[in-house]
Amino acid sequence: MSELTKPLAGIKVLDISRVLAGPWCGQMLADMGADVIKVERPGSGDDTRHWGPPWLVGTEESAYYLCANRGKRSVTVDMAKPEGQAVIKQLVAQSDVLIENFKVGGLKRYGLDYASLKALNPKLIYCSITGFGQESPYAHRAGYDFMIQAMGGIMSLTGKPDSEPGGGPVKSGVAFTDIFTGLYAANAILATLYQRRDSGEGCHIDMALMDVQVGVLANQALNYLTSGNVPQRLGNAHPNIVPYQAFATQDGHMIMAVGNDEQFKRFCAVLSLPALAEDPRFATNGARVNNRALLVPQLEAALAQRGTDEWLAAFEAVGVPCGPINTLDRVFDDPHVKARGLKQTLPHDQAGQVDLVANPIRFNGAQMSATTAPPHLGQHTESVLNELGISLEQQAALREAGII
Numbered sequence: 001m002s003e004l005t006k007p008l009a010g011i012k013v014l015d016i017s018r019v020l021a022g023p024w025c026g027q028m029l030a031d032m033g034a035d036v037i038k039v040e041r042p043g044s045g046d047d048t049r050h051w052g053p054p055w056l057v058g059t060e061e062s063a064y065y066l067c068a069n070r071g072k073r074s075v076t077v078d079m080a081k082p083e084g085q086a087v088i089k090q091l092v093a094q095s096d097v098l099i100e101n102f103k104v105g106g107l108k109r110y111g112l113d114y115a116s117l118k119a120l121n122p123k124l125i126y127c128s129i130t131g132f133g134q135e136s137p138y139a140h141r142a143g144y145d146f147m148i149q150a151m152g153g154i155m156s157l158t159g160k161p162d163s164e165p166g167g168g169p170v171k172s173g174v175a176f177t178d179i180f181t182g183l184y185a186a187n188a189i190l191a192t193l194y195q196r197r198d199s200g201e202g203c204h205i206d207m208a209l210m211d212v213q214v215g216v217l218a219n220q221a222l223n224y225l226t227s228g229n230v231p232q233r234l235g236n237a238h239p240n241i242v243p244y245q246a247f248a249t250q251d252g253h254m255i256m257a258v259g260n261d262e263q264f265k266r267f268c269a270v271l272s273l274p275a276l277a278e279d280p281r282f283a284t285n286g287a288r289v290n291n292r293a294l295l296v297p298q299l300e301a302a303l304a305q306r307g308t309d310e311w312l313a314a315f316e317a318v319g320v321p322c323g324p325i326n327t328l329d330r331v332f333d334d335p336h337v338k339a340r341g342l343k344q345t346l347p348h349d350q351a352g353q354v355d356l357v358a359n360p361i362r363f364n365g366a367q368m369s370a371t372t373a374p375p376h377l378g379q380h381t382e383s384v385l386n387e388l389g390i391s392l393e394q395q396a397a398l399r400e401a402g403i404i
Contacts (some may be wrong), residue, residue: 001366006033010142011193013097014039015072016079016112017087018046020145021129021209022101023068024182029189030071030370037091037384038069038375042076042402045377057352061376068182070346070356073380076404081381083403085110092117092124092386097189102131104139114204122399124202125192127185133208143209145175152177152213157220160235168235181212208334242288243267243299246325251307256299257321261285266318270311271302346373378404 003009011034023038023046030036040046046069070272075091079083089111092098098117100107107113114126128134149155149171159170182214188205196202214221218230221240231239234404236255238244243264246255258264261277261284268277276282276298280399281291288295303311307325313323326334332343344358359369381404385395 001363001368001370002397003033006368008032008034008108010371011035011097012095012131013037013099014091014095015099015182017101017129019048019070019101020178020179021185021207022099022127024179025033025049025127025185025189026099026128027068027070027258027370028073028182028359032359034097036055036072036097037093037380038072038074038075039079040377042078042378043319045074045076049377053165053373056348056351056354059348059376061350061374065373066354066356069374071372072375073384074375074378075381075384076378077252077381078403079110079112081403083398083401085112087385087388087390087398087404089117089120089386090390093121095121096193096386097125097127099127099129099185099189103142104128104130118202118204122201123196125189125196125205127189127204127205127207129181129185129207129209131209134206136208136210139212141171145178145209148177148209148213153220154213155215156232157217159233163231164235168232177209177213180208180216181207184212184215221261231296235264237292238290239298241285242292242295245296247300247303249308249311250305252327254303254308254311256303256315257323259321263320266287267315267320270314270318270320271299272355273298273302290354302355341367344369348369348373348378349379 007028011029013026013034013036013272015022015027015036016039017023017026026038036327038046043132044050046065048065049060049062049066051064054063055061056063077087079088105113108116114128117124117126130139131141131148132138133386134236136195150169154176155169155171158172160167184217185205185207192205205227219240223229223231236246241259243256243258246253256267258267264282265277269276276295280287282288282295312322312324324330330339337343342358344356345353346356348354354373356373358367361368382395
């Protein structure tokens with residue numbers, strides 16, 4: 001699918017956010033065809049540019065930065081200076097969307113808050129991403145993914161029970177809350193673009209990491225709200241489904257995801273333990289959840305008798321969901337990942353090429369993934385300022401003053 005035929009072609013986005021949640025949102029919009037201009041500090045840029053190693057060979061670009069900035073154009077502008085603010089306001093006048101993740105009230109002193117920019121561009125969709133939102137007892141606090149995972153409850157659910165060796169709270173292996181917040185923010189922006197088509201007016205979107213973390217507690221939140229019982233850590237086990245966890249095999253580990261009673265019958269048949277499926281203590285999922293302490297040791301003993309690949313073949317043959325626990329080298333070597341093109345290689349003006357992860361969304365069989373690499377710092381400053389009608393002489397003066 002060409003950039004011109006992507007659904008957000010013609011939409012202009014000003015991304016003045018840093019680190020992950022905001023840039024992830026901007027990257028989603030770039031993948032969908034929006035022209036996303038990333039505004040960065042002269043000389044240093046987005047904090048994540050320096051979060052390495054590893055670095056892209058032949059560049060000063062960190063892998064962390066590369067994960068969230070494909071498809072954008074980079075412009076360096078010092079927003080702390082009046083001349084820089086003037087440049088950003090010129091960009092705002094031509095933009096549909098602005099994404100920012102400064103502290104609450106932090107942009108007001110620069111005249112770049114929502115109220116100020118709405119007066120300049122009433123159609124502007126202004127998305128603020130903060131730790132705790134615009135109105136909260138904690139609104140003044142900075143928000144970091146790790147901290148929010150703790151405060152928002154997910155770490156109380158992740159990890160082994162305290163009673164087991166290695167027990168204790170564990171964060172997700174990726175910045176779970178930041179990424180979800182970026183996705184929610186992109187969804188909100190898309191909805192507001194649709195609404196603006198009829199109303200002609202933009203709006204202020206207020207996204208909080210803490211709100212998103214609570215929002216994605218999903219079934220565990222409802223387990224608590226429905227029963228009044230506080231869910232506990234279960235390691236790799238599931239609070240509502242049994243058996244739905246990791247098991248040791250003769251030569252490694254695998255996961256079983258037995259989602260209904262018919263699957264459980266087939267599972268037991270493969271284990272040569274058909275009587276378990278007829279036992280009233282285990283015949284239904286509810287009974288299995290209540291009696292997991294009796295059932296799981298029997299399953300562990302059986303699964304330890306054969307190797308992972310042998311079990312996987314046997315369970316897949318009868319339609320019992322299971323899978324290996326892959327390291328990332330095996331993930332990117334997996335036939336599915338290769339067939340779906342989830343590793344994307346794009347030209348890079350400094351490194352020659354860069355490997356990225358493609359956007360998983362497909363429209364009519366075409367991938368929604370940007371076709372340009374994450375930009376190096378200030379790569380597009382001159383071309384974007386040219387588009388604004390700022391002369392080369394004016395640009396030279398701004399550069400001399402350290403504004404761009």
